[in-house]
Amino acid sequence: MSSLNSPAALSIVESSIPETPQRRHNRTTRIKGRRAGFWVYAGLGVVFIASLFPFYWSFLIGSGDSTTINDPDFSWWPAGNFLANAQTVVNDPAVNFWPALWNSIYSSALIAAAVVVTSTLAGWAFAKLRFPGSKPLLVFVVATMAVPMQLGVVPLYILFSDLGWTGQIGAIIIPAVTSAFGVFWMTQYLRQSVPDELIEAARVDGASMIRTFWTIGVVAARPAAAMLGLFTFVTAWNNFFWPFIVLDRSDPTLPVALSLLQSNHFVDYSIVLAGVLLSTIPLLLLFVVAGKQLVSGIMQGAVKG
Amino acid sequence: MTSTQTRPPAPAAPPHHAEPAARPVRVLGFRQHLSRWDLKFSPYLYISPFFIMFAVVGLFPIGYTAVISLMDWDLVRNSGEFIGLDQYVWILQNPQFWTALRNTFSIFLLSSVPQLIAAIFIAAMLDRNIRAKTFWRMSVLVPFVMAPVAVALIFSNMFGDVHGLVNGILTDLGLPAVPWHKDPFWSHVAIATMVNFRWTGYNTLILLAAMQAIPRDYYEAATVDGAGAFRQFLSITLPSLKATLIFVIITSTIGGLQIFDEPRMFDNTGEGGPAQQWLTITLFLYNIGWGEWNFGRAAALAWILFLIILVIGLINLAVTRALVRDEGARSPKAKKQKGVRA
Numbered sequence: 001m002s003s004l005n006s007p008a009a010l011s012i013v014e015s016s017i018p019e020t021p022q023r024r025h026n027r028t029t030r031i032k033g034r035r036a037g038f039w040v041y042a043g044l045g046v047v048f049i050a051s052l053f054p055f056y057w058s059f060l061i062g063s064g065d066s067t068t069i070n071d072p073d074f075s076w077w078p079a080g081n082f083l084a085n086a087q088t089v090v091n092d093p094a095v096n097f098w099p100a101l102w103n104s105i106y107s108s109a110l111i112a113a114a115v116v117v118t119s120t121l122a123g124w125a126f127a128k129l130r131f132p133g134s135k136p137l138l139v140f141v142v143a144t145m146a147v148p149m150q151l152g153v154v155p156l157y158i159l160f161s162d163l164g165w166t167g168q169i170g171a172i173i174i175p176a177v178t179s180a181f182g183v184f185w186m187t188q189y190l191r192q193s194v195p196d197e198l199i200e201a202a203r204v205d206g207a208s209m210i211r212t213f214w215t216i217g218v219v220a221a222r223p224a225a226a227m228l229g230l231f232t233f234v235t236a237w238n239n240f241f242w243p244f245i246v247l248d249r250s251d252p253t254l255p256v257a258l259s260l261l262q263s264n265h266f267v268d269y270s271i272v273l274a275g276v277l278l279s280t281i282p283l284l285l286l287f288v289v290a291g292k293q294l295v296s297g298i299m300q301g302a303v304k305g
Numbered sequence: 306m307t308s309t310q311t312r313p314p315a316p317a318a319p320p321h322h323a324e325p326a327a328r329p330v331r332v333l334g335f336r337q338h339l340s341r342w343d344l345k346f347s348p349y350l351y352i353s354p355f356f357i358m359f360a361v362v363g364l365f366p367i368g369y370t371a372v373i374s375l376m377d378w379d380l381v382r383n384s385g386e387f388i389g390l391d392q393y394v395w396i397l398q399n400p401q402f403w404t405a406l407r408n409t410f411s412i413f414l415l416s417s418v419p420q421l422i423a424a425i426f427i428a429a430m431l432d433r434n435i436r437a438k439t440f441w442r443m444s445v446l447v448p449f450v451m452a453p454v455a456v457a458l459i460f461s462n463m464f465g466d467v468h469g470l471v472n473g474i475l476t477d478l479g480l481p482a483v484p485w486h487k488d489p490f491w492s493h494v495a496i497a498t499m500v501n502f503r504w505t506g507y508n509t510l511i512l513l514a515a516m517q518a519i520p521r522d523y524y525e526a527a528t529v530d531g532a533g534a535f536r537q538f539l540s541i542t543l544p545s546l547k548a549t550l551i552f553v554i555i556t557s558t559i560g561g562l563q564i565f566d567e568p569r570m571f572d573n574t575g576e577g578g579p580a581q582q583w584l585t586i587t588l589f590l591y592n593i594g595w596g597e598w599n600f601g602r603a604a605a606l607a608w609i610l611f612l613i614i615l616v617i618g619l620i621n622l623a624v625t626r627a628l629v630r631d632e633g634a635r636s637p638k639a640k641k642q643k644g645v646r647a
Contacts, residue, residue: 036433048444122355131348152366154604175362209347238452255454276455283450291443299514
């Protein structure tokens, strides 16, 4: 460490003597964080390419045919079969693409809506209302975040087969309508964004609890609720383990349908990867529209959490 | 919702409402009674949807898993016979369990350690004053929207033993091809790569948020004192990330030890490899529960997994605390709360 120090130890003295432009530039970078240099952009460029390469790769293979992958004159330029391959996926009776897409859309939307409602209500109570037992209950909620999904799957499966719900989309919605993370998140958010005086003022003016919640809590919670909803939607959409266990192959969600693409003995990767890309398009579109919110949601959750 | 009924009809407060001093002897009117009940019971009403649902789909299954794990479960009769701890004994004596445990840890370490290091460095780059911030931040998060199943299919193809992209490049470079689907270690590397691809960006953003909460004058002072960029990173950035690092490590432990999607999709049989090279605990659980339809054993394995996660989580917490403790003490806690906006 000290060897790193020694050349810079003179920097205070140096500031009084003329600097070369290069040196001045480095110093301002460090102090004010101004203008990142070439290497930062080069590094971020590498990350950018690594993030997008698998998407391009699946397009590349997905636009070829079954021989593309072992073609000796492999080309980095996509061939023209993507739509044909996508059509094969969509028309494959074993995959049930359209039902899977619809199931994914509405189950994820319902789960996201339910999580937002239950989390906002509970978050408001934990953040802003005083009641006996609130602290231990909140600790309990946080502790449940460590419980893995696997711990519940066997009884849930037994329960849903008793009810005759296996194969029903309800079987993947019901277990997902609460989220300990969601409650914790809304609690943290509301605690910081609503001043207690505002609630007291509303109470003094004679507003009931539900009215206070509706006019103050819900309004304040909107940005956090939107992010929680978005986040829950993505997680629900991508979920595989439980849907794979409980759903029928004939009425799946997209990830379950995708998993069937590879289950043949002979795997044609041009079809598989075309299907992968096809199933990812809805979330990519969502990302284009709401990616910015997703980014700031994750970052705010981190600072507040 | 039902408490709408308890709302006082007139929003205007009655005159004596503002005299709390008279409280002990006053006979309350109906309205005040309503208002009191409202105040007392509303909080429980608001948390009840969460807790009721959680009791049904969270607590009950956990307890019931423990019960089933002590049973020999009969799927036809849909009930079981108590056999004590035999299922646990069976699991712990099964060599496949120990292979699965080894694989799970190996994949977990190969994914979490490089991922965390990469995330810290990418976050440090994003923390610089760069142009098009939002664009770069979004670009690291793109992989997160892709389903793990989709990621696994793409990477299984790229890591193909014969015609895979990675082996193609290695052979072109004159290096030997790697047996991704034969050798346990290399299969773990391939699976860990899938996890890293999907999660590095997510953790990067969490760490970036924590970095932005570090007051800039710390760096200014360090620069005046003559500390170089690397030294500042070691002495200011890393210690300030302590709380966030603990959070990231613990969440990735909980998630990482449950890994299922990627190993399941790594080949077309989904059984964890012909010699259990990439059989993980959850994959083993699935094979027992829904391959052999032995729910008692699956439930016992679920509880074992839970206990492992708890133990590792606590060890994580202790180790991370010990490692970053002293340097972290320098920075006051308040600093974290001051959160600079993204």
